[in-house]
Amino acid sequence: MTSAVARDERPTRSLVARLRAPGMGVVRTVKGIVFVLALLPLARLVVGFWLDKLGANPIELITRSTGTWTLTFLLITLAVTPLRRLTGMHWLVRLRRMLGLFAFFYVCLHFTTYIWLDQFFDWPAIWKDILKRRFIWIGFSAFVLLIPLALTSNDWAVRKLGGAAWRRLHQLVYVIAICGVIHYWWLVKKDVTQPMIYAAVLACLLAFRLVRRRR
Amino acid sequence: MPILIQRPSDILPSEITPETVYRGRRSFIRAAAAAGLLGAAGLPLASGDARADTVRLFGVKKSPLSIDEKQTPYDVVTSYNNYYEFGTDKSDPAENAGRLKTAPWSIAVEGEVKKPKTFDLDELMKLAALEERVYRLRCVEGWSMVVPWAGYPLNELIKRVEPTGNAKYVEFVTLADPKQMPGVRSPVLDWPYVEGLRLDEAMHPLTLLTLGVYGQTLPNQNGAPVRVIIPWKYGFKSGKSLVKIRFVEKEPQTAWMRAGPSEYGFYSNVNPDVDHPRWSQATERRLGEIAKRKTLLFNGYGEQVASMYAGMDLKKFF
Numbered sequence: 001m002t003s004a005v006a007r008d009e010r011p012t013r014s015l016v017a018r019l020r021a022p023g024m025g026v027v028r029t030v031k032g033i034v035f036v037l038a039l040l041p042l043a044r045l046v047v048g049f050w051l052d053k054l055g056a057n058p059i060e061l062i063t064r065s066t067g068t069w070t071l072t073f074l075l076i077t078l079a080v081t082p083l084r085r086l087t088g089m090h091w092l093v094r095l096r097r098m099l100g101l102f103a104f105f106y107v108c109l110h111f112t113t114y115i116w117l118d119q120f121f122d123w124p125a126i127w128k129d130i131l132k133r134r135f136i137w138i139g140f141s142a143f144v145l146l147i148p149l150a151l152t153s154n155d156w157a158v159r160k161l162g163g164a165a166w167r168r169l170h171q172l173v174y175v176i177a178i179c180g181v182i183h184y185w186w187l188v189k190k191d192v193t194q195p196m197i198y199a200a201v202l203a204c205l206l207a208f209r210l211v212r213r214r215r
Numbered sequence: 216m217p218i219l220i221q222r223p224s225d226i227l228p229s230e231i232t233p234e235t236v237y238r239g240r241r242s243f244i245r246a247a248a249a250a251g252l253l254g255a256a257g258l259p260l261a262s263g264d265a266r267a268d269t270v271r272l273f274g275v276k277k278s279p280l281s282i283d284e285k286q287t288p289y290d291v292v293t294s295y296n297n298y299y300e301f302g303t304d305k306s307d308p309a310e311n312a313g314r315l316k317t318a319p320w321s322i323a324v325e326g327e328v329k330k331p332k333t334f335d336l337d338e339l340m341k342l343a344a345l346e347e348r349v350y351r352l353r354c355v356e357g358w359s360m361v362v363p364w365a366g367y368p369l370n371e372l373i374k375r376v377e378p379t380g381n382a383k384y385v386e387f388v389t390l391a392d393p394k395q396m397p398g399v400r401s402p403v404l405d406w407p408y409v410e411g412l413r414l415d416e417a418m419h420p421l422t423l424l425t426l427g428v429y430g431q432t433l434p435n436q437n438g439a440p441v442r443v444i445i446p447w448k449y450g451f452k453s454g455k456s457l458v459k460i461r462f463v464e465k466e467p468q469t470a471w472m473r474a475g476p477s478e479y480g481f482y483s484n485v486n487p488d489v490d491h492p493r494w495s496q497a498t499e500r501r502l503g504e505i506a507k508r509k510t511l512l513f514n515g516y517g518e519q520v521a522s523m524y525a526g527m528d529l530k531k532f533f
Binding site for chain 2: 134
């Protein structure tokens with residue numbers, strides 16, 4: 001009995017307090033777990049392709065999947081701030097850079113699939129496609145806008161640009177997410193249920209910010 | 216101390232696992248591991264063979280109108296379908312069409328005809344000799360297959376009902392039963408699914424009243440029990456699970472024309488030079504191939520069908 005008391009001299013922290021301010025080790029572990037989880041969509045495609053389990057049109061599935069995972073990671077990244085504010089779990093911001101970079105990672109795979117397995121590096125045809133098809137140019141614009149964000153997602157760039165300029169640059173993510181959802185909406189043949197779900201989630205995430213700014 | 220190591224001569228032949236068994240076990244383990252992995256990742260697992268619910272068709276003759284190209288495997292033909300009555304994902308029809316009741320079945324043939332008649336499935340099966348027609352199928356979405364259909368020219372049926380002079384077009388109405396078809400409960404399209412052809416197109420020898428595929432009756436996801444196949448037009452023109460064929464004077468309003476008049480025209484002939492407003496139709500991916508192919512005018516059937524459109528602006532009448 002006495003030893004138990006001796007070991008626990010600090011007042012016990014409540015679960016809420018521990019969730020709000022976990023130790024460094026916990027944060028690092030969570031980061032590791034999220035990193036592995038974020039690679040699962042890719043693993044699924046690689047394993048599925050290798051085992052020929054991606055269905056009748058594997059390239060279409062790869063294109064779709066990398067595209068929707070890009071949007072999903074964009075939305076998860078945008079959910080970090082609202083989650084922090086609502087739960088007080090401010091350490092979540094330490095996952096944000098990695099989540100944003102995963103969005104960039106999946107859009108690179110998405111774009112590569114298009115360039116390689118859809119167009120076979122036919123640059124004139126690709127250029128024509130980008131200019132002519134509105135769903136492609138809006139998706140391409142979103143991709144291009146995401147590049148400077150990915151390039152400046154390091155401490156050096158934050159220092160170099162200064163916090164205010166860096167933040168202003170990274171507000172582009174709102175435009176990128178909107179373009180991404182429109183890209184999805186425009187390419188669907190008829191059933192827009194899926195893009196509508198992404199649009200609704202994005203609308204909530206943006207509305208949260210607007211409401212907060214008003215107050 | 217007993218010796219635990221057995222010398223080879225001590226092992227009875229009956230104790231040795233036959234090679235086929237251990238190989239089988241190994242592939243079973245591999246399959247199970249893959250299934251677990253894929254299942255966990257939310258990938259669809261191979262569903263049962265669609266052939267199980269179909270019946271072999273006898274006396275199907277080969278046709279000179281077949282093409283000599285590598286046929287798309289049966290499991291692809293029966294698992295990758297656009298049949299919105301069962302859902303908008305390609306895998307939905309194979310998953311949801313099982314509950315469709317295809318017997319008894321009949322098609323009402325009516326409108327501008329001298330002898331309107333309702334044909335039941337038995338009559339349709341015996342109406343003319345079944346032929347195997349290996350056709351290209353080009354979807355408006357940019358993929359294609361090669362499918363060995365079984366059926367006979369639609370004109371065999373048309374001749375029997377004797378269209379009047381007013382019959383200029385043929386309208387195909389397909390089943391829309393929300394009880395059997397979950398997709399019909401959502402307003403993705405204006406149900407029932409209606410398609411149409413000009414009378415000469417419907418009379419064309421390539422237009423096939425289709426009752427089977429790969430020598431078997433049609434699986435539900437492929438439009439059982441009876442559908443039409445028009446190989447030089449985008450796949451959506453070929454209505455599935457037909458319940459009514461009407462002969463009319465005016466061009467029918469098809470389901471896709473109502474859904475997107477600027478994107479889907481009445482003719483919808485395969486044409487690499489007329490793009491869908493949102494994507495190119497110049498190339499296609501033949502399922503099973505990685506590289507894309509050039510799409511052919513009239514899906515490669517120009518020699519037989521181009522004359523029907525002589526003098527028409529195919530960009531205007533898309």
